[in-house]
Amino acid sequence: MEVLYVVTYVIIIFSIFFWLYKLRYSKWKKDFPLTFQEYVSTNPTVKTGNGIKCIFCGSKSLKNWGIDGPESKKRSVTCNHCSSRLYRVED
Numbered sequence: 001m002e003v004l005y006v007v008t009y010v011i012i013i014f015s016i017f018f019w020l021y022k023l024r025y026s027k028w029k030k031d032f033p034l035t036f037q038e039y040v041s042t043n044p045t046v047k048t049g050n051g052i053k054c055i056f057c058g059s060k061s062l063k064n065w066g067i068d069g070p071e072s073k074k075r076s077v078t079c080n081h082c083s084s085r086l087y088r089v090e091d
């Protein structure tokens with residue numbers, strides 16, 4: 001009987017972490033709706049000879065942050081100049 005309690009407990013804890021992860025991930029997608037490919041294809045002028053620029057202010061100084069820390073492959077790119085949320089990189 002005790003095993004059943006432990007298993008139930010583990011499942012509940014796992015579900016909570018999974019739910020928190022999903023919540024965080026969907027918030028990230030809501031905050032950064034465009035992927036890099038979508039950002040470039042909907043705004044072809046952002047592609048310059050030496051990098052990507054902000055569609056709102058034209059600055060090429062972009063902040064590229066990993067959502068789970070510096071090494072994260074999921075990244076959010078915002079403009080350093082006007083703070084606009086530009087695009088996300090999923091891998």
Ligand SMILES: [Zn+2]
Nearest residue numbers: 054057079082
């Ligand atoms: Zn900008």
